[in-house]
Amino acid sequence: MPDAMVAASLSEATSGGTTQQVDVAVVGAGFAGLYLLHRLRKAGFTTVVLEEADDVGGTWYWNRYPGARCDIQTIDYSYTFDPELESAWKWSEKYATQPEILRYFGFVADRYDLRRDIRFRTRITAATWDQAAERWLLTTNEGATVSCRYYVMATGCLSAPKPPEIDGVKDFKGEVYFTGRWPHEEVELAGKRVAVIGTGSSGIQSIPLIAEQAEHLTVFQRTPNFALPAHNGPAPADRVALLQGDRASYREQARWSLAGVPWPQQTAVSWQLSDAERRERLDEAWAKGDLVYILTQLWADQAVDVDGNALLADLIREKIHETVKDPETAAALTPHDHPFGAKRPCLDTNYYATYNRPDVTLVNLRQEPIKSITASGIKTDERTFDVDVIVFATGFDAMTGAIMAVHPITGRGGKSLSDVWANGPQTYLGLTVAGFPNLFMITGPGSPSVLSNMAVSIEQHVDWVVDRLIAMREAGFTAIEATETAQAGWARHMADCATLTLHRLANTWYTGANVPGKALGVMPYTGGVGPYRSICNEVASGGMLGFRLTGPNVAEQCNDGEIVRLQPDVRLVLNMLADMKLPPLESFGAQGARDFLAEFNAARPAGRPVGEVVDGTLPGTDGPLPYRLYRPTTPGPHPIVVYFHGGGWVLGDQESDDPFCRDMCRRTGMIFVSVGYRHAPEHRFPTAAEDGYAATRWIAEHAADLGGKPGPVMVAGWSAGANIAAVTCQLARDRGGPQISGQLLVCPVTDCTFDRPSYSDNATGYFLTRSLMYWFWDLYCSPADRTDPRASPLRGKLEGLPQALVLTCEFDPLHDEGVAYAEALAAAGVPVEQLNARGHFHSSFTMVDVVITTVSGRVQMAEALRRFAGLPSERRQGDEGVRPGRTASPHEIAAAAG
Numbered sequence: 093m094p095d096a097m098v099a100a101s102l103s104e105a106t107s108g109g110t111t112q113q114v115d116v117a118v119v120g121a122g123f124a125g126l127y128l129l130h131r132l133r134k135a136g137f138t139t140v141v142l143e144e145a146d147d148v149g150g151t152w153y154w155n156r157y158p159g160a161r162c163d164i165q166t167i168d169y170s171y172t173f174d175p176e177l178e179s180a181w182k183w184s185e186k187y188a189t190q191p192e193i194l195r196y197f198g199f200v201a202d203r204y205d206l207r208r209d210i211r212f213r214t215r216i217t218a219a220t221w222d223q224a225a226e227r228w229l230l231t232t233n234e235g236a237t238v239s240c241r242y243y244v245m246a247t248g249c250l251s252a253p254k255p256p257e258i259d260g261v262k263d264f265k266g267e268v269y270f271t272g273r274w275p276h277e278e279v280e281l282a283g284k285r286v287a288v289i290g291t292g293s294s295g296i297q298s299i300p301l302i303a304e305q306a307e308h309l310t311v312f313q314r315t316p317n318f319a320l321p322a323h324n325g326p327a328p329a330d331r332v333a334l335l336q337g338d339r340a341s342y343r344e345q346a347r348w349s350l351a352g353v354p355w356p357q358q359t360a361v362s363w364q365l366s367d368a369e370r371r372e373r374l375d376e377a378w379a380k381g382d383l384v385y386i387l388t389q390l391w392a393d394q395a396v397d398v399d400g401n402a403l404l405a406d407l408i409r410e411k412i413h414e415t416v417k418d419p420e421t422a423a424a425l426t427p428h429d430h431p432f433g434a435k436r437p438c439l440d441t442n443y444y445a446t447y448n449r450p451d452v453t454l455v456n457l458r459q460e461p462i463k464s465i466t467a468s469g470i471k472t473d474e475r476t477f478d479v480d481v482i483v484f485a486t487g488f489d490a491m492t493g494a495i496m497a498v499h500p501i502t503g504r505g506g507k508s509l510s511d512v513w514a515n516g517p518q519t520y521l522g523l524t525v526a527g528f529p530n531l532f533m534i535t536g537p538g539s540p541s542v543l544s545n546m547a548v549s550i551e552q553h554v555d556w557v558v559d560r561l562i563a564m565r566e567a568g569f570t571a572i573e574a575t576e577t578a579q580a581g582w583a584r585h586m587a588d589c590a591t592l593t594l595h596r597l598a599n600t601w602y603t604g605a606n607v608p609g610k611a612l613g614v615m616p617y618t619g620g621v622g623p624y625r626s627i628c629n630e631v632a633s634g635g636m637l638g639f640r641l642t643g644p645n646v647a648e649q650c651n652d653g654e655i656v657r658l659q660p661d662v663r664l665v666l667n668m669l670a671d672m673k674l675p676p677l678e679s680f681g682a683q684g685a686r687d688f689l690a691e692f693n694a695a696r697p698a699g700r701p702v703g704e705v706v707d708g709t710l711p712g713t714d715g716p717l718p719y720r721l722y723r724p725t726t727p728g729p730h731p732i733v734v735y736f737h738g739g740g741w742v743l744g745d746q747e748s749d750d751p752f753c754r755d756m757c758r759r760t761g762m763i764f765v766s767v768g769y770r771h772a773p774e775h776r777f778p779t780a781a782e783d784g785y786a787a788t789r790w791i792a793e794h795a796a797d798l799g800g801k802p803g804p805v806m807v808a809g810w811s812a813g814a815n816i817a818a819v820t821c822q823l824a825r826d827r828g829g830p831q832i833s834g835q836l837l838v839c840p841v842t843d844c845t846f847d848r849p850s851y852s853d854n855a856t857g858y859f860l861t862r863s864l865m866y867w868f869w870d871l872y873c874s875p876a877d878r879t880d881p882r883a884s885p886l887r888g889k890l891e892g893l894p895q896a897l898v899l900t901c902e903f904d905p906l907h908d909e910g911v912a913y914a915e916a917l918a919a920a921g922v923p924v925e926q927l928n929a930r931g932h933f934h935s936s937f938t939m940v941d942v943v944i945t946t947v948s949g950r951v952q953m954a955e956a957l958r959r960f961a962g963l964p965s966e967r968r969q970g971d972e973g974v975r976p977g978r979t980a981s982p983h984e985i986a987a988a989a990g
């Protein structure tokens with residue numbers, strides 16, 4: 093609609109009141125709002141920022157409680173868009189105080205002359221999308237309305253304080269303060285009895301300072317948090333040197349890192365380190381006083397594995413007990429209900445030591461919950477505490493609160509955002525919402541936001557949004573809206589990412605669990621800052637994938653689809669492989685490919701410990717075959733699984749699927765014997781198949797000697813190994829044994845037909861390519877032999893075979909022949925379960941500690957093997973708490989954390 097018509101329709105809509113016409117209206121003059129204004133202005137968009145406070149600063153304007161500081165080092169928690177700004181401002185401390193941060197925002201606002209476009213003391217009371225005009229109409233508390241083409245919420249994630257949800261607050265006759273709305277004037281606490289309710293970051297930062305002033309401080313703690321010493325002071329020389337040595341590269345590394353601070357990816361896993369080494373690492377981290385360091389740099393599995401996390405959490409618990417003198421108080425302060433890092437850990441200055449003061453009391457609300465607040469103080473189930481002051485450090489309605497609860501937002505067709513988000517926030521990229529055209533959120537739910545250095549995420553979001561607006565203007569588009577498909581895909585990807593972390597195992601404000609009645613689900617994007625950035629870039633370079641763009645004089649553009657269909661860890665692996673720009677594996681020749689695989693495997697994380705690993709040989713048909721036996725830690729005898737490695741009958745050996753065999757041995761409590769069958773092209777068909785059968789027969793006959801249970805064995809295999817396992821079952825049935833009680837076939841080769849759709853859909857790009865499969869077949873088997881059931885078990889007789897679990901991966905050329913085998917087994921009356929792993933590629937299941945999202949599949953494999961062996965189900969807690977593709981229910985979160 094031309095602007096003159098817009099103006100006319102708007103003046104009607106606002107009944108003659110003043111309406112400010114702008115291209116973009118931004119809510120909030122904090123970190124995000126200021127940078128937005130600067131960039132939008134430079135790009136030539138008329139912009140107004142609407143801010144409820146009377147000055148800039150956002151969260152740092154409101155959170156003025158004693159001890160308020162950032163807990164990302166200030167050299168990282170800064171704008172980076174202008175190198176001159178960086179040299180013009182010098183932080184005085186490693187973690188700046190709130191007044192200094194506020195001064196910084198004032199400095200930025202002055203330097204870029206931002207205040208003239210900020211309307212302070214202005215609260216928006218409603219925002220409504222006018223479809224005909226393709227504009228948002230904003231009403232405000234101070235009369236003047238705003239009409240804007242684009243509406244951007246820069247409202248922050250933690251700006252809507254949560255009501256205390258305790259009866260009787262209004263009855264209290266003393267002073268009441270909220271950390272998130274601390275008064276501007278000095279609060280006098282000297283000589284007063286003070287209560288602090290809440291021990292999140294705000295409580296933990298303020299408690300030591302309040303204790304110094306108050307006559308007596310009583311802390312009411314519902315859930316203890318992990319807190320680490322900040323060791324504040326000057327910025328650490330090594331970090332400053334790193335930054336100053338090459339500022340541009342330092343900032344760029346931060347932008348592509350996982351958390352927005354340039355620390356390297358940790359590679360050592362907890363089980364590779366001795367107790368002393370782990371302790372040494374913790375002591376080093378403790379001395380550093382850096383939240384991101386301790387959250388990421390101790391060992392690679394600390395944030396993704398329950399056991400790896402527990403080792404770290406135990407060491408931190410020891411530190412708490414070392415500092416707090418009274419054992420009962422120390423115990424109450426020690427968290428046990430969540431993995432370290434699943435709830436936001438805090439940085440503190442003297443927090444734990446404060447409880448050694450005689451004038452500080454800790455009340456454990458888990459033992460004596462608050463009943464009510466009375467005129468004179470706080471009443472628990474057991475006691476009454478008379479106080480003069482109550483400080484509520486009870487947190488925020490995080491992530492959605494500031495966007496949704498502050499004012500009604502009405503989108504296309506009269507849709508209300510509160511209704512659309514009633515069951516939890518739905519967004520595309522955390523930046524946009526289907527049904528709400530031209531609305532953007534900076535660090536909205538679904539963006540890395542609070543799990544990252546906010547400074548880095550904010551700059552990335554702002555740049556992405558403003559660059560899109562510029563591109564739209566150039567192309568003549570006036571409206572942009574996310575599609576439902578893209579949004580649903582993002583929700584799936586978010587859930588997939590969440591299964592990689594331990595956030596799902598804690599009741600926190602990340603999941604909405606701190607607000608009674610709020611829908612539960614991990615709200616921030618847990619996939620990391622760098623991956624998120626690359627996804628956003630791909631959306632733009634992919635023709636604005638998942639967005640509908642319209643304009644008065646241009647054809648509508650909608651490149652619909654899901655931006656990430658791969659599991660997040662698969663995406664990382666495939667991107668890494670793509671970056672290596674390897675020539676096709678088959679071009680190396682058989683020996684070259686074997687050498688490459690050996691090198692590739694040497695770089696993977698060490699396999700997890702099992703009871704015992706024994707290398708041996710067994711007699712094959714033409715001489716000895718090597719094997720590797722994995723024995724569980726539990727007392728034997730154990731059921732035996734004969735395992736065949738993958739590698740297209742050409743590559744690999746009895747050790748090449750080592751992490752997978754270890755994992756399955758641990759999960760099943762069974763002996764795994766991985767067989768080194770002979771390979772093509774030196775030994776062509778049917779050598780591998782016959783070796784597999786002979787080895788299974790020998791292992792079954794010598795089960796007791798190997799420490800296994802005599803009786804039937806099971807077979808398992810991956811890829812060509814699964815082909816051998818399937819063939820072994822057919823041969824065992826036809827040749828009078830051995831007895832096999834079940835077969836586990838992971839991405840099996842079952843047929844020599846290459847015209848099933850998965851062969852072309854997944855022909856390239858997923859590591860195992862169609863041409864690599866052709867090469868494997870050519871080396872293994874002449875065309876005349878390929879229809880032999882010993883090469884293509886799908887062509888054999890399937891009746892009377894052992895029960896099976898067939899696992900297929902979505903992005904695998906072999907997907908369809910795996911499904912075909914499962915269907916054929918079922919048709920032949922064989923009990924069979926078939927699982928398709930969404931978003932996975934051919935190698936997903938054997939890359940155990942790299943592709944972690946296969947964990948629920950591996951749990952199901954272990955369950956199937958136990959079933960085959962006639963054993964009861966035995967699920968491990970934690971790693972299968974949430975299946976990929978959905979978020980946890982409150983019950984699951986509580987159960988898994990408990």
Ligand code: NA7
Pocket residue numbers: 250256257258271289290291292293294295296312313314315436457462485486487488601606
């Ligand atoms: P948090 O981290 O949400 O902490 C709030 C604290 O208040 C937490 O200990 C809560 O216990 C406690 N709380 C909340 N409601 C109650 C009631 N009704 N009774 C007793 N205790 C209660 O907020 P913060 O302001 O400290 O920090 C927010 C973020 O700001 C922080 O993570 C940094 O990113 C900066 P609970 O754990 O819910 O049992």
